[in-house]
Amino acid sequence: MLGLELFTAGTDTTTSTVEWAMAELVKNKKVMFKVREELKNEIKTRTVVESEVSNLPYLNACIKETLRLHPPAPFLLPHRAVQTCEVMGYTVPRGAQILVNIWAIGRDPKLWEDPLLFKPERFLGSNLDFGGQDFEFIPFGAGRRMCPGLHSGVKSVQTILASLILRFDWLLPNDEDPVNLDMNEKFGVFLQKKKPLQLIFKDLK
Numbered sequence: 001m002l003g004l005e006l007f008t009a010g011t012d013t014t015t016s017t018v019e020w021a022m023a024e025l026v027k028n029k030k031v032m033f034k035v036r037e038e039l040k041n042e043i044k045t046r047t048v049v050e051s052e053v054s055n056l057p058y059l060n061a062c063i064k065e066t067l068r069l070h071p072p073a074p075f076l077l078p079h080r081a082v083q084t085c086e087v088m089g090y091t092v093p094r095g096a097q098i099l100v101n102i103w104a105i106g107r108d109p110k111l112w113e114d115p116l117l118f119k120p121e122r123f124l125g126s127n128l129d130f131g132g133q134d135f136e137f138i139p140f141g142a143g144r145r146m147c148p149g150l151h152s153g154v155k156s157v158q159t160i161l162a163s164l165i166l167r168f169d170w171l172l173p174n175d176e177d178p179v180n181l182d183m184n185e186k187f188g189v190f191l192q193k194k195k196p197l198q199l200i201f202k203d204l205k
């Protein structure tokens, strides 16, 4: 049972993050160029292994920026108040169900400059991390019930993206202009791309 829970909690979240990151990279050619350059400089093997992906600041900034704009669990998981408390002048009664809208927090113009733009640079040279301490950015939740799969999830996303970026050029079918790529979302427990991303991979050699 635990294995099944870990499997379901870990797969949709990880694949959704990879899909949104790929969509943003296809759409933002300059970002893709920079991330590919970083990977070419740092990774010398043809097959990327997990131990190689930890020191890739720009790739990591791209992953953070993806999770800011497209958190796979847009309301976290439902929580319940264990006791009555006051939050910003509101009374939250004991037993109330709490949904935290991290999708909206990630796009709040009071917290983020140009919130709707995909700008990984905003995370470079910043200590802002998804470890649950910075409440403006909690794609893995925070506190006792935060995601136990954070490290393995991030490692998987890093390794998958690094492998695909280094090895292939990514093209949209029918010569579609990436600028017009459909970025609409389908809301649910997990946030998915409404139109699944389709790409053609061309071997970079």
Ligand code: HEM
Pocket (backbone or CB within 6 Å): 005, 006, 007, 009, 010, 011, 013, 014, 017, 072, 073, 076, 077, 078, 138, 139, 140, 141, 142, 144, 145, 146, 147, 148, 149, 150, 152, 153, 154, 157
């Ligand atoms: C990019 C990948 C992932 C993201 C963004 C993500 C995000 C989240 C979020 C937001 C929560 C709810 C936290 C809260 O409500 O405070 C959660 C819970 C959970 N995640 Fe992940 N997750 C990811 C990968 C994984 C992986 C790989 C695993 C397992 C191997 C996993 C296992 C779990 C489990 C078991 C819970 C429930 C924890 C509890 O209720 O105490 N997750 N995750």
